[in-house]
Amino acid sequence: MALDEFFVTGEPLIYAGMVSIALVTSAIIFLLTYFKKWGWLWREWLTTVDHKKIGIMYILSALVMLFRGGADALMMRTQLAFPGLEFLDSQHYNEIFTTHGTVMIIFMAMPFLIGLMNIIVPLQIGARDFAFPFVNAVSFWAFFLGAMLFNISFVIGGSPDAGWTSYTPLAGAAMSPGPGQNFYLMGLQLSGIGTLATGINLMVTILKMRAPGMKLFHMPIFTWSTLVTCFIIVFAFPILTVALALMTIDRIFGAQFFTLTGEGLPMMWANLFWMWGHPEVYIVILPAFGIFSEVIATFAKKRLFGYNAMVWSMIIIALLSFLVWVHHFFTMGAGAFVNSVFSVSTMLIAVPTGVKIFNWLATLYKSRIEFTVPMLWSLAFIPSFILGGVTGVMLGMAAADYQFHNSYFLIAHFHYVLIAGTVFACFAGLVYWYPKMFGHKMNERIGKWAFWLFLIGFHICFFPQYFLGLDGMPRRLFITNIAEWLPLNVISTVGAFGMGAGFAVFVFNIYYSYRYSEREKTGDAWGHGRTLEWSTTTPVPFYNFATVPYVDEIDPYVRMKEEGKTTFDEKKLKPIHMPSYSGQPIIMMSFFALASFALVFEWIPLAIAGLLGGVACMAFRSFDYDDGYYVQVDEIKRTERKARGL
Amino acid sequence: MKFKPLPKWLGLLPLSLIIFLSGCGQMTVLNPKGPVAQSQYDLIMYSLWFMLGIIVVVFGLFLYMVVKYRDRPGRDESDYDPNLHGNTMIEIVWTVIPLIIIVLLSVPTVTTLFDLEEPPVTENQTTEEPLVIHATTADWKWFFSYPEQGIETVNYLHIPTDRPIEFKLTSADAMTALWIPALGGQKYNMAGMMTKLYLQADEEGVYDGRNSNFNGEGFAAQTFKVHAESEDNFNAWVEDIKNESPELTMDQYNELLKPGLTEKMSFSSTHLEYVQHHSNEGMGYTVERFRELYGEKLHLDADEVEHQETFD
Amino acid sequence: MSAEERTTGPLEYRTEAGRMSILGFWIFLGAEVVLFATLFATYAVLFGRTADAPHPAELFEPSMTLIMTFLLLTSSFTCGIAIHEMRRGNAKGLATWLIITLLLGLGFLGAEIYEFVHYVHEGATLPSSAYWSSFFVLAGTHGLHVTLGIGWATLLLIQLARRGLTNVTSRKFFIVSLYWHFLDVVWIFIFTGIYLIGMVI
């Protein structure tokens, strides 16, 4: 392949992208070298198996991906508000909405939530790490390298352009030749396997590593949401794995699953995709529900209302989420009966969702609400999400969906649920647990600015889109060429930039707080913590809990505080077993990433070499009997005394 | 902590809502021009009342809770109950009411779904017998074949009013969807399949139609105008085409199947004998012939789409 | 991670780490079930879409598939004996029976490769039609699993030679045996769902 085919050429925006990537990379390399930080980076981060550090790496990557996806979004909005500028041509726009959707769902929303789960779930259940810390590191590197693989399509080889849903036959080899679509397939495959492993890992962690006495129905609701989410992951992700593999085999080895030749069946892709895809949207919303529940109970200073109903509604949602996938293509002509069945099953999901909403409202009843930034995000979620939920039900009414489908009405729906649900939850959770992660809070005043900018921007951006949809504007259109659509598009774009500003302020707040925020002295940063994560010191020692408390109720930390108990009971100290750090995960996944990269360009020998390298790493690991080390009582005592100022 | 009143200018938000809503009359989907769109409009409006009801209830409760139970100095301690955590009665109520709403929404949804499978029946129909039109897409154009009349048009459509139209949808390559929002909802065109969509226009006029399912670079330009006219005018138009337009040869049809944009055209014969895109044998017809052309880019920008529109 | 060790019960269940690995592997098998179920579903949907390629009934041979089934079922049985020997603390018995298991597995693989080559010669290739794509991918995924299982168990045999039976090695053998039995179950579905039905219809 000639070099000019390898690199994407001919687009000023892409040249600018290449230059900035080169600049940022060399700046990072220079800084690391100058400050002699390579060893530190390797020892403390690249080889870590500590769930807290891995979580932080997830969240950092997710924020970077949010930036990338957001930049895509602003480019699209600019194009749609000013069609006369000819800012983007059709092809470029198609690439951008494809990468936007993929990045936001796969590389932003999921890793953000998985990052929070990584950090918080072991702390909430009184565990010292994941069940399989090594596998956790493998998962992270699978996700991270998958994300990087997907993102370099921007400068090397060309971006995919068939939408995040990649419907065949459009996305097949005949109609989308070249590496672009392969980047989508391999990037998702790599990170998807990581997600599956995380799902199993967290499930075992939650089932097996809870504090003594803690029954399932004593678990904090965020942990519950994680458990249910992992269940969905374990049963939905293999479908994606298969779907991606089949399309890859189609494209690279000429199979005929989704092709127009050889009696292939392109529509099967849509089915497989949404059999994973609909559960996927619940993978990103259930943890969000969990976060809101925690934050609302904390700042309402009141027990969560209807704990059991909250748990059961999540379980029901999880089960139903596997039974509704057809609502994404009611218009495929499956007939009135099939559509009726899926219509009803879809609308049924609104019932447990509604129950949750009412439970949150009831939690606020007779409470004492403190309007901190995480609480603001959580409160704003309720009315905003309702707008997304009710329009979801409208979409679920199949006969009406014939008019909504593929229009901006649909776009507005899923942004209302995904942003007001998932993104608000990510922000709420990050701000809420920030002191646990970094030892200081985020500045509240700047945080409120970010919140209001983002919230108002969000509604201005997406509310008009419902009406654009009703006026017949289809999604994925690269120009606003019907005059009546222009005003609402301009409003929408204004809102989008408001959200961009909100995000910028949020990121600035990270820097500002790092410089100026007061450092935490206690573990219970907000003063109203209810669950175990607040019972350890801040910063959290690497072994999490010196002594794990006995738990036999919901919100155990409330009673611990009343009784003056801590997680440091000198009499009960025992040596703590901890896993050792290892460079193997990143090396192993680098081989698989190399193989994936080679497959993108269909360089089969290199792909085989990469695969063999990865498998060799796995074999090596099998012979590795390093089963960790013990932290001695003396060291625990010293650490705890210092952290607690004793 | 002190509760800050919301910024004053937020009051403008409801105002903008009113402005939006006053525009509803003009929004295509809410301004149906035929019985199919009408039944979907009715369903949407029916559901909208429930949704507004839900929104009002939830927003009301939300505002009440947030305002009443905010933490403010000197608040009455008696209405703070940190251990309140359940009430079976109320939980049953808020489970059952949504369930009832779902049932109330399901019934008309299901009946409408079954109705839409049949040609619409209205009072002033000239005939209940649907007019059959094959709507075939190829990157990025529309072929409308009228088998009874023996004519075919490219990128524009004429239909008689007050008569059901039975669209037989298929595609020569990527999946697309026929959507004429003023007349009713969409359905997919797929190679290797044939789907059926009934629509009808009650009012004469020119409506916008398009492919609404993304299918690549020329997607934005894959639009067409629907000319709904009286039966007489329609028949006259058919006669015109029959007499004045050339026949569609197989070579020319193959030429048209190549990915790209074309202007409007009309022919006094159809492509239906040449290839059956909806059959297993015919579904690969286009990609087998023009495989290498799909990799080429049009470099389509706004100007060119505008240019394309001027043909309409 | 607690390292408390029980002193009774099967070795592989004595430590918390062992119990967690086994539970984790069960969940993993749950995911594998979904994976194969999806492949079976695609196979069922694409059944009959053979285009110009030969029809499966023309190619499938009862004798060949029966041999394969026999080899794999027997290997599952010997694998069970191997674990039984392990539970009795007999490392040698474990190794012997496991090697027999792997030889049977190799025999199965050889037969499968022979079969695939035969089909390809008859014109039924991966790209020849949707049906054959789904056939090769489903049966091939199973075959790939068997290959990995053989490689994996071989590594464990080396570890057994080096370390003898410990909590850790017995856990690994137990898990590999779960995997092997699972592949056997999948094969039974392939045998009935693909070969028997394919020969009849």
Ligand code: HEM
């Ligand atoms: C009340 C519950 C919900 C209902 C009844 C519902 C219903 C629907 C329906 C029927 C569609 C398909 C519309 C069409 O394509 O014509 C849809 C699309 C979608 N929904 Fe929902 N939804 C609900 C909640 C959610 C949640 C919680 C999320 C995610 C956080 C979500 C994310 C999405 C996405 C991403 C799409 C469209 C994807 C695409 O086509 O690109 N929905 N929803």
Ligand SMILES: [Cu+2]
């Ligand atoms: Cu869905």
